[in-house]
Amino acid sequence: MPEKIDIDYVCSLAALRLSEEEKKELAPQLQRIVEWIAQISSLNLTGIKDKELSTVSLATPLRKDVVQGSLSPEEALANAPEKDNELFKVPRVIEGGDSQE
Amino acid sequence: MIFHSALKLAQAVRKREISAEEVINYFLRQIEVKEAGIKAFITVCADQALEQAQALDRRTDLPGLPLAGVPVAIKDNIVTKGIKTTCASRILANFYPPYDATVIKRLKEAGAVIIGKTNLDEFAMGSSTENSAFYPTRNPWNLECVPGGSSGGSAAAVAAGEAPLALGSDTGGSVRQPAAFCGLVGLKPTYGRVSRYGLIAFASSLDQIGPLARSVEDCALLTRVISGHDQHDSTSSPRSVPDYLAELSQPLENIKVGIISGDLLKDVNPEVKEAFYFTVKQLEEEGAQIEELHFSSWAIGLPCYYIIAPSEASSNLARYDGVRYGYRDLSEKQLLSMYQTTRTEGFGAEVKRRIILGTFALSAGYYEAYYGQASKARLLINQEFRQALDKVDFILTPATPEPAFSFGAKADPIAMYLSDIFTVTANLAGVPALTLPVRCSAKGLPIGIQLISDFFQESELFRLAFLVEKKVEFIKEYNKIN
Numbered sequence: 150m151p152e153k154i155d156i157d158y159v160c161s162l163a164a165l166r167l168s169e170e171e172k173k174e175l176a177p178q179l180q181r182i183v184e185w186i187a188q189i190s191s192l193n194l195t196g197i198k199d200k201e202l203s204t205v206s207l208a209t210p211l212r213k214d215v216v217q218g219s220l221s222p223e224e225a226l227a228n229a230p231e232k233d234n235e236l237f238k239v240p241r242v243i244e245g246g247d248s249q250e
Numbered sequence: 251m252i253f254h255s256a257l258k259l260a261q262a263v264r265k266r267e268i269s270a271e272e273v274i275n276y277f278l279r280q281i282e283v284k285e286a287g288i289k290a291f292i293t294v295c296a297d298q299a300l301e302q303a304q305a306l307d308r309r310t311d312l313p314g315l316p317l318a319g320v321p322v323a324i325k326d327n328i329v330t331k332g333i334k335t336t337c338a339s340r341i342l343a344n345f346y347p348p349y350d351a352t353v354i355k356r357l358k359e360a361g362a363v364i365i366g367k368t369n370l371d372e373f374a375m376g377s378s379t380e381n382s383a384f385y386p387t388r389n390p391w392n393l394e395c396v397p398g399g400s401s402g403g404s405a406a407a408v409a410a411g412e413a414p415l416a417l418g419s420d421t422g423g424s425v426r427q428p429a430a431f432c433g434l435v436g437l438k439p440t441y442g443r444v445s446r447y448g449l450i451a452f453a454s455s456l457d458q459i460g461p462l463a464r465s466v467e468d469c470a471l472l473t474r475v476i477s478g479h480d481q482h483d484s485t486s487s488p489r490s491v492p493d494y495l496a497e498l499s500q501p502l503e504n505i506k507v508g509i510i511s512g513d514l515l516k517d518v519n520p521e522v523k524e525a526f527y528f529t530v531k532q533l534e535e536e537g538a539q540i541e542e543l544h545f546s547s548w549a550i551g552l553p554c555y556y557i558i559a560p561s562e563a564s565s566n567l568a569r570y571d572g573v574r575y576g577y578r579d580l581s582e583k584q585l586l587s588m589y590q591t592t593r594t595e596g597f598g599a600e601v602k603r604r605i606i607l608g609t610f611a612l613s614a615g616y617y618e619a620y621y622g623q624a625s626k627a628r629l630l631i632n633q634e635f636r637q638a639l640d641k642v643d644f645i646l647t648p649a650t651p652e653p654a655f656s657f658g659a660k661a662d663p664i665a666m667y668l669s670d671i672f673t674v675t676a677n678l679a680g681v682p683a684l685t686l687p688v689r690c691s692a693k694g695l696p697i698g699i700q701l702i703s704d705f706f707q708e709s710e711l712f713r714l715a716f717l718v719e720k721k722v723e724f725i726k727e728y729n730k731i732n
Binding site: 152160188220 | 557
């Protein structure tokens with residue numbers, strides 16, 4: 150550390166597509182931030198075990214197994230950018246053929 | 251009425267000395283007069299608020315409502331049923347939530363009236379409200395300065411008298427830093443004290459909803475209303491909620507206050523440093539025992555935070571894909587391109603920076619060195635807090651390294667991140683922390699201090715803050731901006 154950040158690869162993981170202009174602005178900023186956060190690598194933390202990592206108690210709270218209300222299909226779909234009857238509509242998922250929906 | 255406390259307003263409404271409708275009309279008029287200069291709100295819900303107030307006036311059980319008729323401004327990352335909730339982002343610009351956050355439900359049950367939704371840095375990522383996709387908010391103490399952030403709209407609304415109370419959210423200081431910049435009392439409760447159900451997630455292990463008010467009493471009153479277990483948030487605590495307001499009158503005895511050591515204050519603005527030592531003196535006069543603490547991990551809080559928070563954000567913000575709600579680019583005909591274009595057009599620069607940073611810190615080959623190491627560093631910070639709070643009852647720090655800065659002053663992202671140097675550690679450790687204004691700078695800008703206590707000791711925190719508040723009488727400074 151610090152590593153050189155491969156902005157194209159990381160953007161592909163994050164489903165972002167930056168313009169060349171945005172990349173020009175963001176890449177040096179990100180590089181500086183990565184160098185700045187890399188200061189934690191100098192800490193000797195070898196004594197700390199992974200299982201101790203939570204700072205809050207992690208019990209699993211349970212509730213009674215009783216059916217509770219939930220959103221109606223109309224409510225759940227009310228904010229959808231595109232819908233078809235009671236379904237969310239998305240562009241085609243399966244590759245191949247022409248790119249019609 | 252403008253700077254009347256929420257406590258007095260609620261008492262007057264309960265006794266029917268004034269109607270809830272008169273109260274809301276008064277504050278809606280204040281908003282009309284002041285918004286052009288301040289721009290604290292994204293949405294003012296005048297019609298819904300009036301309806302809510304009129305419904306309250308018809309009720310016969312007003313005496314049982316702790317916030318009867320009190321208008322509350324809500325940060326626009328807390329969902330409100332049927333009221334647009336944007337997170338100050340283009341990607342949620344037209345989002346109308348189908349449900350109320352638990353805190354909103356509790357406010358309504360307590361008789362509060364939701365007056366509007368306030369501006370913030372997009373997805374609560376920022377310290378100045380300049381990252382809002384819509385417009386920046388101005389500081390009521392000086393319109394050339396930022397109100398702080400990310401809960402800048404909530405802080406500005408309360409400081410300007412547009413609402414007596416507000417809710418914000420605090421992931422690394424987003425309630426406390428704007429509270430300090432705007433001369434308010436702000437609390438980041440213990441992690442798990444307040445339900446996060448309906449708070450649009452940024453960094454789930456750090457986020458906590460918190461109150462902003464002009465006095466400790468009002469802050470205590472609002473905290474009690476919003477606190478408590480909620481089955482919709484499995485991290486919310488089942489511990490009972492004390493009556494913080496009633497407990498304010500209980501004396502604090504043999505108080506031990508730890509102060510952070512001088513080396514952490516070396517880059518702090520001289521007036522902030524003076525205000526800090528002035529507060530130490532006030533505490534000593536009240537018989538507090540002061541002890542200097544050496545925190546070896548304090549300085550690594552910020553870089554640790556800027557690994558953990560963006561990592562969690564990159565995961566939480568993966569849900570904005572243009573499918574179920576929010577903005578979608580309708581020109582793309584392939585699914586993956588639609589995701590990419592939607593997200594690229596929908597998110598602003600700071601949100602993209604943090605998503606990229608978090609994705610990088612979690613990616614194969616880097617995970618251990620960044621996220622893994624930061625998680626261990628977080629535990630070290632937590633352990634140091636535990637050790638310190640075994641020795642002392644409270645920790646005192648400045649709230650911010652400087653008073654409110656000018657627009658555009660922090661163009662460099664790291665310079666902006668440094669605004670939160672005193673606040674992030676409490677989020678990493680999970681402990682409660684409160685900021686309180688103590689005096690104004692020579693230029694008339696508020697300066698705050700921060701008090702930290704052990705887990706779930708909000709009541710003790712309020713009592714100490716109440717004691718300091720009575721000595722410093724900051725409320726008189728409000729005459730300057732009235």
